[in-house]
Amino acid sequence: MKDKKTSYTPSRPAFFKRPHFDRRRFFEIAGAGLIASYLPLNPDRAKACTVQTSSPVTTQNKAKNVIFILLAGAPSHVDTFDLKVLNGTTPSKFAPTTVGGTAWPAGLLPQMATQLNNMVLVRSVQAHALVHSLSQHWTQIGRNPSAALGNIAPNIGSVVALELDSQRQPGQIFPAFLALNSATAVGNGYFPATYAPFRVNPASTGINNTTNPLGQPGFNNLWSEVHQLDDPLRVNSPLGQPVQDYDAFYTAANQMMYNSVVSKAFSFSTADSMRYGNTSFGNACLVAKQVLAANQGTRFIQITLGNWDMHIDIYGAQNPKGNNLFTLCPQLDTGVGQLLTDLNVGGLLNETLVVMVGEFGRTVGPVTPALGRDHLNQQAMIFAGGGVHGGKVIGSTLPDGSDTLDFGWTPPGGQPQRYVRPEDVEATIYSAVGINWTTERCDDPLGRGFQYVPTTDPVQYGPINELWT
């Protein structure tokens, strides 16, 4: 007997009985196609980069170490490194003066004024973007953080650490990349964790956790206990290389404990701290100097000094004790002034490139109705040491400081003159320590090839060689 419900006409089955794609089958087929579209048909296409490459370049190779001072929040360039005196706006306490042909707020930055003969001011710098987190990140990795490799890009310091760690001598136990007062410093990206910033907030007592609450004999017991118990997993680990790497961190950490070399470099006296201004930034400068003097394998030191984002009351007219140029600049001035002085006395300045840069500049002319300055691409920065030809200025700006008038440098490869960009600063740092900035690595997890300094056709970024001439 025929079921009338399933067949109205003998020749055709009911609608739902006809051959058709059900939903499951549809996704099986569509999904397979979708996944297949990601699979490489050609192995070469999956890995665009197979051999590490670089163009032959001449690096400056005059510095051994780098101190990178990030002025987070973006300092007002027309009040500091690119002083523009504006009657009725610039406070008289700035005591604007001219040091060796360079306009300088001697009242605001008196100690740095005495170091101008060691510093090169670059005034033709422009940021790509005006967002703090984005641009700070950009400054530290020398590329667009939101571009393809932005998420995995290492800090410039990690690149320097990786490249220069081959020069490490036996017995040098400090991490290659030290980050002082830089909790938010960009990390090692896709590079091995050995080259991650070793983050320390300097304290007179040295590095936290380099002593154990049980004391040294107690700790030695713990150390032998954990190795007795855990060595089957740590040595020739069945779990693989990452575990052995972690054991190496333990060994390195153990070397830093109860070590007079470590405590001497990372702790400091009250007298020294006072000399550096008795601020956390000053202490960081002091520790940076001590670490470099210890010569224990640290090659790149990042120091962060924040609070430059002065949208309100930049000259402290309403609240002299608030966050304004007169409360923040003395920290920078005393710290950097002492740092350069001490590096010079110790003979380290010639082999240490000091870079001072914010993520962008601030608006020019009269202050805003909030008595502050807002964000602007135009900025200014300072290089010192590392053999740079101190006492000069690269680039100049319009009378109000709003834009560059003369770039003052020539990019590599005979390109037309243009602004100094974070990528150029990155290339300059690499060149200073002898790293070929055109290097392209092939070990990035995306398989795209990781260029130390990104190329953005037609722009070719490169070092500011004029610093050294």
Next chain:
Amino acid sequence: MPTYGQINYAMQFPEPIGVPDGTNGHISMWLDSFLRGNRDDQPRSSDGSILQALNLMNDTFVVNRTYPGTPVGALLPNNINLANTDLVNALFLNVLSRYPTATEMSEALQSLSNTQTRNQQAQNLLWSLYNKVDFIFNY
């Protein structure tokens, strides 16, 4: 502690950055050393570092967990009266959520065998469990 208004998005959570925490940002420093990221432009990472090893070995967050007198150190007094084998099992289960292997058990029992130093050895064992690579990699 600051107070926070209604939270509508995960992005608004006060954690993990910029919260006043511990003495001199102790908690933040600790968490940062384990590369927690900031939910915005710094991705999380499970990379290791020297600083992590220093923290795991010496920080009061870990060491206090082995001290019977501290609020977080209750694990040891709660189990210290067990027989040695049971004590080792209890510590492994509490810290690593697994039983010790035969080798681990014999190592642990050997260190606990001296009754004079048993309490100290139990503390050392507990500390070692927090510093075992499988604890670090699994938890």
